[in-house]
Amino acid sequence: MQSKAAVSLALFVSALATILLVGHAQAQPNRGGFGGRNQPPPPSWIEPGYNDHQHMLDQLGINKLRPGKNGGNQSGPGFDEATANEWMPTLPDALTMNDGTKVTSPEQWPQRRAEIVEDFEREIYGRIPDNVPAVKWEVTETTEGTVGEFPILTKTLVGHVDSSAFPEITVDIQASFTVPANADGPVPMFMQFGGWFGGFGRGDGRLNTNGVAYQALSHGWGYGTINPNSIQPDRGGNALRQGIIGLANKGQPRKPDDWGALRAWGWGVSQLIDYFEAHPDAKVDPKKVAIEGVSRYGKAALVTQAFDQRVAAALVASSGEGGAKLHRHDFGEAVENLTSSGEYHWMAGNFIKYGAADINGRSMDASDLPVDSHQLIALCAPRPCFISYGVEPGDPKWVDTPGSYRAGILASHVYELLGKEGYGTEVKDWVHEPLPEVGTLKGGDLAFRQHEGGHTSAPNIPHFFEWVGEYVESPVRVGE
Template sequence: MSILNSTHRIFLASASIGVLLAGAAVCGAQRATKKHLPAPVTFTAEQDHQNMMDQLGLEALRPGPSGDENAPNHANYDESKANPYPNLPDVFTLKDGRKVTTPEMWWKQRRPEIVEDFEREVYGRIPNHTPKVTWTVAVTDREYVGFTPVIAKRLVGHVDNSAYPAINVDISMTLVTPANAKGPVPVLMMFGQSLLPNPTQPPAEDVEKINAKLRALLSKDDPEIAEIFRKYPGYDPVPPKAFSFPLRLNPGEDRPPHEELLADGWGYAMIDPASIQADNGAGLTRGIIGLVNHGQPRKPDDWGSLRAWEWGAARGLEYLETDPAVDAKHVGIEGVSRYGKAALVTLAFEPRFYMGLIGSSGKGGATLLRRNFGEAVESLAGTGEYHWMAGNFLKYAAAKVKSGGPMNPGDLPVDSHELIALCAPRLVFISYGIPAAGDAKWLDQQGSYMAAVAAQPVFRLVGAKGMGVSDDYRTAQMPPVLDGLLGGELAWRQDAGGHTDAPNVKYFIEWADKKMGRATRLR
């Protein structure tokens, strides 16, 4: 018996040593693998841009126009010269020449073709295997926004970087919902800085305790600070915050968008694009794009910042789908300017978003890329904005190439009317202001309207309504300012404001409420 026990103990010891050695070998291999990962490349935007030019065999790009109307190379604002490539790609013509005649042909054949062209040539591809995001509620606070009591949550979405620890990505998002809601509420996710709207402050007695502790700590080792507190005994390092109700200077003035949403029983989320991917070319080897590429430069069909922001918004939506305060079937996406581009790209590629408010998005967003009016394809391909797009997009601004002939916007296989069409039959509200108030002509409001007109047939084919106007985009003229086209799932309104969608938010809410079957509560 003792011999058996001894043998058994020897066997167990040997097995344990084997397991330990095997584990050590695995850990050693993992360490070696991590050790041999390349260091992140550090490029300036100019160096990264040149790297992409070299990959594509481009020797020079056409310069983009100037936004200064007095400059020699000023942008064109003459409508008679605005359409050098007047024929848009037909949304209903398949690559093999056949016409789309049924919703099934759209969903199974034509739509995938358009998605492929956009991914390869314009916005880039999101990798098939992106890292998992784990969301943590960092802060939950009961606050007031305007007169509405709310529950505000500051959220952090940590992107798994175990495959490349040199780059860390933490997505920052804030969710604000009405505290007195009787059930889940629709939410508008907005691209912008993520902050708690009105953090609650401790009561006066607790502030006094904090001040007493601060005075003691600051005075302890610094006689000069102690003398200051002696001379000014009534001074508090942390002054108490007095509550005051928000004021309306004019009885009829609009509330800020966040207040409008909450007053109607919606919630909102603020997601910070910069926490997902930097808004510059130098950042392309960092952020989520850099993390997936192990810190190395992009390939020509890799994703740009617009799709990275879309990816981050989709991850934010995945958190919202778990929050019981949110009606996850009715979450929208919103943005203005470059974030208007990102909002439209998000709605087009991520079908779980129900609606979008697309503010002043210009080229790369709702405006036709083929238009020669204000901002141009050459503007997007230059070093200041190229990072929004796939590297392949630079080809359409080429002046000189190493082989073959240069291409122009007319060679693009897709245009923005098809980006809008990818959103059908979901809700799309295209918003602009007016140049006189600061929504510059550079954005080409007319070009966006033409794109919306050209997208209408797809909405109708899949059972939704367009704007209720003719489909002839060549002759389409924008309706008068303040005269919104809000009857269909595709909507248009130009307000009298500037480079913001704030004046259109209440119209967006009323329009979306009708489509969702909700009663509008705005006052």
């Protein structure tokens, strides 16, 4: 067994490699459509010339899509608050049933929640198929080390997905988690979307290099990572007939309401919670797992908590369109940016309809959506959810911080119906409500904080741990 000093050094080196790789991946343009650069040759079960994006357009009857906004020129139409709210009159009410009945008691919420879930599954993020294969977890490495004065125990896991129904596709979920080595019982777990080949099993780069490991341990928490790309590749085209989506479909194309990558990544977290439930020796409390992600992984973190009610808390950072941002707030990244061949793979195929200039002779836009992101946030209630953003230029207009904050204002009504604390009911003109002062934590069980940094969660990590301790009980702090 390696010495504690050697393991600590390995943790740091691999952490540094991870942060560089994660940063590189987030900075690169997503070349997900068929025919884009860096596309590998199609596997044997995909017919030559197959175009996945076009195949979905054909299924939906879409003849023409509207182009997305240009993120390189964030000014003018689409980046002006004065013209951002024309679709707000069409915004659905989170507390009104589909038949018009008002939800006025907590007892009515499960029925209304089910309606919202159905709309999101059918039209936005897609459904997890009933035949999704089982996962068998294997511990591939166990190491000891230290973070500061805290002794730790790290386990590297691989979740082998049963491929017997379609052996051509192999899916091995990569995950890693660390707990205080001297914990007497199960601890809460802070899981992050991240981790890459070469850095797994040694902790996540952003966690270890910005002090999150120390933050977690000093609050009686463990920390870990799950690699989303080991579940479903972060690209469209032929990749959607591979990964867990392709495996469940036995290599065939998606139907319009099949799951996209965001839902698939969340499914992976759910499988990890299953592991914690089945293995108490892991010293992780499966009822106290929090999920964190930034940017596309911020979207995934919110989707994960919204759909899996076992997720105890979430830190949703800089999530933008497809995450906490209101679709109907026409400011920054928009629906059309997620319906193009570059990013459609995050969503269900049906979502592409809302970027259509011509679908069976008509056009559709964000005002036609049956739901919006305030209802996605509301699906997290009554569990604690922390929405995080940075400031410009690091978090530019593109991510639409105001539109995300206002979505939380509307979701607060559901939290308050369930006896929890949101942003408060004093907000009347939510459409034009300004952001709280930078550095101010707004709310309670549903919280919002804009930090001084850019497109990262790092400056809000200490505030998350101070905040979440009010809602997720942790053991006595290690070392006390």
